[in-house]
Amino acid sequence: MIILGIESSCDETAAAVVEDGCKILSSIVSTQVEVHHKYGGVVPELASRMHMEAxxxxxxxxxETAGITMDDIDGVAATRGPGLVGALLVGFSFAKAFAWARGLxxxxxxxxxxxxxxxxxxxxPPSLPFVILLASGGHTNLYHVTSPNDFELMGQTRDDAAGEAFDKVAKMLGLGxxxxxxxxxxxxxxxxxxxxxxxxxLDKEGFDFSFSGLKSAVARHLQQRKEPLTPEDVADIAASFQEAVLDVLSFKLINAARVKGCRTVALAGGVSANTALGRRVAKDAAARKMTLALPPLSLCGDNAAMIAARGHRLIQDGTLCQLDHDVFSRTRV
Incomplete structure (x- = not known):
């Protein structure tokens, strides 16, 4: 079965063609980073307009990259949420119209x-069951994955996500x-x-996260400095901040796997592209005789191949959308 996947939840317009839920025939991502860079973050209205163009x-x-035509598509999958509603509507509406017009x-x-x-x-690919840390600009969640359709949410951030903390600290340091x-x-x-x-x-035996205090600590450190920052100072602040984030992320992930009796841990989301995080978790996992699974680097950020892969399973199971279905901005727990 060949699935066309579409992703437009934030500031990447992505489409992919995936066969049988595992073979990527193409994965195209159009990023809007240059547009949003001067604003220090994603501007929702601009993101929506750019999705419409792309x-x-x-x-x-x-x-074209997959070497197929529309006639070869067997089903369509699009991100429904969470994300920016205006951005989501572009991809979801396109998928709805495409599928309806072709009877898919x-x-x-x-x-x-x-x-x-x-x-x-x-x-x-990791063997089931496993515990995965999903860390991105909008989420920092821990899941216990026991089947292709069963994802138990063990913990999540109570405030800033890990990726959001990286972005805010970079802004404080004038890094864009x-x-x-x-x-x-x-x-x-x-x-x-x-x-x-x-x-x-927080609670060391719990699985929730909080990064607002760390972000505030960096802000206080900068406010209390009496001398201008040198390039070496900026590097030390970045390294010290990153170390604080990695300590918490790795500890919580490994501890969650220990509690669930899993021998495999995994990382996903934009923050999983951080090589220092991968090295830290791999080291901590090895000390516990656990193994680490990572997505390909190209699939750490937002992409449509992962949407097509998940969509393949949902379509196989008969979990389909109708024309009156809509997007959602927040995760439905």
Whole structure:
């Protein structure tokens, strides 16, 4: 079965063609980073307008790259939420019209479940059950995955997501948007032990996260400085901040797997592209005789291949959408 996947939950317009839920024939992502960079974050109205401009060319390119035509598509899957409503409506409405016009089955995919499915598209997919940390600009969640359709939410952030904290700290340091990649690059040059920022474990036996206090601690550190920041200072702050985030993320993930008796842990979402996080979790997992599963780097951020993979399962199971179905901005718990 060949599925056309469409993703437009935030600031990437993406389309992909995936066969049998695991073989990626194409994955095209059109990013809006340059447009939103000068504003220090995503502007929802601009994102929606750019999705409208990009959706048809991106879908066309996905079909051409896959070497197929519209006649070869067996089903359509599009992100239904969570995300920016205006942005979601562009991709979801396109999928709805495309499927209706061609008489194809179609389904709406929970964006977070799509990220979970991204690890199944790697070279060594994790065996069930496993615990996965989904960390991105909007979410920091822990799930216990016991089947292709069963994702138990074990914990989530109570305030800022991990990726959001990276973006806000980067803005404080004058590094622009998005912040994850630039902080990781600077952190590699800095001393992670230079500044002891707080570790927001909350309840160490619990699985919720909180990064607002860490963000505030960085802000206070900058306010209390009497001397201008040197490039070395910025690198040390980036390294110390990143270390505080990684300590909490890895600890919570490994502890959740220990509690659930899982021998496999996984990472997904934009923050999973952080190589320092991957190294830390791999090291901590090995100490517990656990293994780490990661999605391909190209599938860490928002993409449509993961949406098509999850959509394939939903269509197979008969979980379809109708013409009167709508998008949603927040996760339905």
């Amino acid at each position: 959706i048809l060319p991106v879908v066309t390119q996905a079909l 089955p179609w389904t709406g995919v929970n964006h977070l479940e799509g990220h979970i499915y991204s690890v199944f598209l790697g070279k060594t 948007y998005p912040g994850g990649a630039v902080i990781e690059k600077l952190a590699a040059k800095g001393d992670p032990g230079k500044i002891r920022f707080p570790r927001s474990y």
